[in-house]
Amino acid sequence: MTYTMSPKLNLLPLYAAGRFFLDADADPTVSSREFCARVFGEEHAILGELLEAFESWRAGGITPRRQWSNEELVRVFGEIIERLERRGR
Numbered sequence: 022m023t024y025t026m027s028p029k030l031n032l033l034p035l036y037a038a039g040r041f042f043l044d045a046d047a048d049p050t051v052s053s054r055e056f057c058a059r060v061f062g063e064e065h066a067i068l069g070e071l072l073e074a075f076e077s078w079r080a081g082g083i084t085p086r087r088q089w090s091n092e093e094l095v096r097v098f099g100e101i102i103e104r105l106e107r108r109g110r
Contacts, residue, residue, distance in 0.1 A: 029060050030072075061104075071101050
């Protein structure tokens with residue numbers, strides 16, 4: 022995952038690369054939850070799972086681990102926005 026236009030999120034690929042260098046069998050969901058908890062606070066750890074939907078949205082050449090319906094994507098994007106806006110206050 023790369024979020025080059027998103028401050029804080031653009032460090033996620035570097036964090037993941039370091040985690041997988043140390044433990045190639047690490048669970049990507051656990052790693053992304055850890056990252057989000059450290060950056061946004063423990064109550065926002067769920068963003069680590071939700072960001073997979075962001076990466077999956079109409080991404081060319083990317084095969085997501087889950088298949089997301091349009092309805093699920095809209096719901097998840099809403100939750101991501103709500104959590105990030107709440108965090109920004």
